Amino acid sequence: MTSAIRTSTGAEHARILGVGGYRPSRIVPNAEIVERIDSSDEWIRTRSGIVSRRWATPEETVAAMSVAAGGKALAAAGIQADQLGCVLVSTVSHLAQTPAIATSVATELGAGGVAAFDISAACAGFCYGLELAQSMVRTGSATYVLVVGVERLSDLTDPDDRSTAFLFGDGAGAVVVGPAEEPGIGPVVWGSDGSQADVIRQKQTWEQALASGEFPHLTMEGNQVFRWASYAMAKVAQEALDRAGVRPEDLDAFIPHQANNRITDAMAKALKLPDHVVIARDIAEQGNTSAASIPLAMERMLATAEVKSGDTALVIGFGAGLVYAAQVITVP
Ligand SMILES: CC(C)(COP(=O)(O)OP(=O)(O)OC[C@H]1O[C@@H](n2cnc3c(N)ncnc32)[C@H](O)[C@@H]1OP(=O)(O)O)[C@@H](O)C(=O)NCCC(=O)NCCS
Numbered sequence: 201m202t203s204a205i206r207t208s209t210g211a212e213h214a215r216i217l218g219v220g221g222y223r224p225s226r227i228v229p230n231a232e233i234v235e236r237i238d239s240s241d242e243w244i245r246t247r248s249g250i251v252s253r254r255w256a257t258p259e260e261t262v263a264a265m266s267v268a269a270g271g272k273a274l275a276a277a278g279i280q281a282d283q284l285g286c287v288l289v290s291t292v293s294h295l296a297q298t299p300a301i302a303t304s305v306a307t308e309l310g311a312g313g314v315a316a317f318d319i320s321a322a323c324a325g326f327c328y329g330l331e332l333a334q335s336m337v338r339t340g341s342a343t344y345v346l347v348v349g350v351e352r353l354s355d356l357t358d359p360d361d362r363s364t365a366f367l368f369g370d371g372a373g374a375v376v377v378g379p380a381e382e383p384g385i386g387p388v389v390w391g392s393d394g395s396q397a398d399v400i401r402q403k404q405t406w407e408q409a410l411a412s413g414e415f416p417h418l419t420m421e422g423n424q425v426f427r428w429a430s431y432a433m434a435k436v437a438q439e440a441l442d443r444a445g446v447r448p449e450d451l452d453a454f455i456p457h458q459a460n461n462r463i464t465d466a467m468a469k470a471l472k473l474p475d476h477v478v479i480a481r482d483i484a485e486q487g488n489t490s491a492a493s494i495p496l497a498m499e500r501m502l503a504t505a506e507v508k509s510g511d512t513a514l515v516i517g518f519g520a521g522l523v524y525a526a527q528v529i530t531v532p
Contacts, residue, residue, distance in 0.1 A: 207339075208339060208340035208341065209339065209340050210336070210337050210338050210339050210340030210341070210342075210343070210379070211337050211338060211340075211343075211378075211379030211380065212338070212379075213338070213379070213380040213381065213382055213383045213384060214333070214334040214337040214338055214377055214378065214379060214380055214383075214384060214385055215377070215378070215380035215382075215383075215384020215385060215529070215530050215532070216330075216375045216376070216377055216384060216385070216529060216530070216531075216532040217276075217277035217278070217279065217344075217375075217376045217377065217378045217532055218273050218274065218275070218276030218277025218278070218279070218375065218376045218532050219272075219273055219276060219373065219374070219375045219495050219498050219499050219502065219532050220268075220269045220270065220271065220272025220273035220274070220275070220276055220373070220374050220375075220495075220499060221269050221272065221371065221372065221373045221374070221492075221495060221496045221499040221500070222260075222265045222266075222268035222269040222272070222371060222372040222373075223254050223371050223486065223496070224254040224255060224256040224257065224260045224265070224370050224371060225254075225257060225260070226254060226255050226256070226257055227252050227253075227254060227485075228252060228253050228254065228255050228369075229241075229251070229252040230244045230245070230250065230251065230252065230366065233359070233365055233366050234366075236359050236360050236365065237359075237360065237361070237362040237365045237366065238362070239362065239366060244366045247460075247462065248366065248367060248460045248461060248462070248483070248488075249460065249461025249462070249464075249481065249483050249484055250366060250367070250461075250483055250484060250487050250488075251484045251485060252484075252485055252487075253368070253369030253370075253485075253486060253487025254369050254370055254371055254485075254486060254487070255354040255369065255370050256352050256354060256370040256371075260352075260370070261352070262291060262293065262294045262301055262350050262351075262352055262372075263301055263304050263305055263308065265350050265352075265370070265371065265372035266289055266301065266305045266348045266350045266372050266374070267305055267308045267309055268372065269348060269350070269372035269373055269374040269492075269495070270287075270305060270309050270346050270348055270372075270374045271309060272374070272499075273346065273374035273375050273376050273495075274309070274346070274376055276376075276532065277344075277376035277378065277532070279344050279376050279378065280310075281309045281310035281311040282310060282311060283343065283344050284306070284309075284311040284314050284342070284344050284345065284346050284376075285314055285315065285336065285341065285342025285343050285344060285345060286314055286315040286316065286333070286336055286341070286342040286345045286346070287302050287303075287305055287306040287309070287311060287314060287315075287316040287345075287346045287348070288302060288316075288317065288318075288319055288329045288332060288333060288345065288346070288347045288348065289301050289302040289305055289316075289317075289318045289319070289348045289350060290318070290319040290320075290321060290325025290326055290328065290329045290347070290348065290349045290350070290491040291318060291319075291320075291325065291348075291349070291350045291351055291491055292320060292322050292325070292351065292356075292490060292491070292520065293350075293351045293352045293353055293355055293356055293490075294318065294350075295355060297406075300316065300317050300318035301318060301350075302316035302317050302318050302348075303316045303317075305348065306346075309346070311346070314342075315341075315342070319332070319491075321491075321517075321521065321523050321525075322400070322490055322491070322519040322520035322521055322523060323457045323459060323488075323490045323491065323493070323517050323518055323519025323520065323523075324390070324457070324517035324518055324519055324521070324523040324524050324525045325349055325490065325491030325517065326347065326349035326373070326457075326491050326492070326493075326494045326495055326515075326517055327388070327390070327494065327515060327516065327517040327525035327526065327527060328390065328517070328523070328525050329347035329348075329349065329491075330347055330375070330377065330385060330388075330515075330525075330527060330529070331385075331388040331390065331525060331527065332345075332347075333345035333347050333375075333377035334377055334385040336377075337377055337378060337379055343378060343379065344376055344377070344378040345376070345377045345378070346374060346375075346376055347374065347375050347376075347377060347495075348372060348373070348374040349372065349373050349374070349489075349490070349491030349492040349493070349494065349495055349496075350371070350372035350373075350491065350492055351368075351369075351370055351371065351372075351489050351490045351491055351492050352370045353368035353369060353370060353418070353487075353488075353489065353490060354368065354369070354370050356368075356402070356416075356417060356418045357417060357418060358415075358417035358418070358419075361417065361418075361419065363420055363422040364417075364418055364419070364420050366487075367420075367460070367487060367488050368418070368487055368488050368489070368490070369486050369487025369488060369489045370489060371486060371489045371492045371496055372492050372496075373489075373492045373493070373494065373495025373496040373497075373498070373499060374495060375495055375498075375532065380530075382530075384529060384530035385527055385528075385529050385530075386440065386443060386444030386446070386527050386528035386529065387440070387443040387444060387527070388440070388525055388526070388527050389436050389439045389440045389443060389525070389526050389527075390523075390524060390525035390526070391436075391523070391524060391525075392521050392522060392523045392524075393521070393522045393523075394521070394522075396424070396428065396521075396522045397521065397522070398421070399420065399421040399424045399425055399428075399520075399522065400418065400419075400420045400421075400425060400519060400520035400521075400522075401418070401419060401520060402416040402417065402418060402419070403416050403417055403418075403419045404416040425459075426460070426462070426463065428518075428522065429459060429460075429463045429466075429467075429518055430462075430463050430466035430467065430470075431466075431470075432524075433456075433463075433467055433516060433518050433524060433526075434466065434467045434470030434471055435470075436516060436518075436524050436526050437456075437467060437471055437514060437516045437526050438470075438471060439526070440514060440516065440526035440527055440528055441471075441514060441528060444527070444528035446512060446514075446528045448471055448472055448473050448474060448477070449474050450512060451473065451477045451512055451513065451514055451528075452476075452477065452478065452507060452511035452512050452513060452531070453477060453478045453479070453480070453501060453506070453507045453511055453512075453513040453514075453531065454467075454468060454471075454473055454477050454478070454479045454480065454513065454514050455480040455494055455497050455498055455501070455513050455514070455515045456480065456494075456514075456515070456516045456517075457488075457490075457493050457494055457516060457517040457518055457519065458480065458481075458482050458483035458486065458487075458488055458489065458493035458494075458496075458497055459483075459488050459493075459518070459519070460483070460488065461481065461483055461484075464479060464480075464481075464483075467516075471514075478501065478506045478507060480494075480497035480498070480500075480501060481497075482496055482497035482500050482501075490519060491517075493517075494515050494517060498513070498515075498531065501531075502531065502532075507531050508531065509531055509532060510530060510531065511530070511531040512528060512529075512530060512531070513528070513529050513530075513531050514526065514527075514528055514529075515527055515528075515529055
């Protein structure tokens, strides 16, 4: 006998209700890095836009940074932790295979008992999380969802590797996604390209690392990443605009993953963004923080009044996998 299964429905629309960030206390200027990689402050600034980055202290764990950023996002949204229906944590630098860090983060925030899991989508992790969160809100799986992007990339970076030692930083950014009267998160354009899985990766699996005694640091084919990000990602960003029915001139802000200022410049040029569109440059003082970079940049732009609540922004994340995701959003 077949019986009809009831389905749930949620809010008609979803939006980001609040954003919060956590920036580790230790500021690491280029001068501290250059000697080991035979580089210079000028080279790093010109090639990447980075002036300094933050590296976490032992106490600034993935969990601690997530809880700090998550708490700020909840406060900004005016939502209590016990109103959350799900906690998502995007990270590639929580160095325990299991369990997911999201369950501890949910419990520490006071949302214990809710659905909680980690997402492994590297620098696209925040945008992947945003899409999952808005789907949950709109299908009724959760009323409010906390999306955290967090990294301690300093743990995975080889200080002697010229192409990555200057690039990566640590930190956490979080948003609360919930119901809205108007659409606040546009259709996602996302995808992956496993044929380029080798271009940003750990040098070895954990098993190989145990056998060799060498730590499996990150390694990157910088040129290949640069070409892919600069050209293919502008097309993805344009498609996200088209699918949302938003023109470049309708945008107030462009908040791409803070990979590298030259990649940001190439995308802005390809998209023909008008001068009034404010472009996120959080990388200068934060480095590339992978899943954390977009919410951290958004938080800074709100704090400095470069953007205001209700503005329209284009977000795009891209990185190891290779993976990517882009959406048009309303700034919380
Ligand atoms: C990493 C990156 C900055 C390197 O720049 P690049 O121009 O590709 O560097 P190349 O490896 O081609 O080397 C160019 C020159 O710079 C030198 N160089 C490379 N790394 C250097 C460093 N850290 N400091 C000083 N010089 C360096 C090379 O020796 C080479 O010198 P030469 O021309 O005299 O032979 C660039 O590839 C990049 O931005 N890639 C994208 C990285 C990124 O955003 N990743 C995150 C994605 S999520």
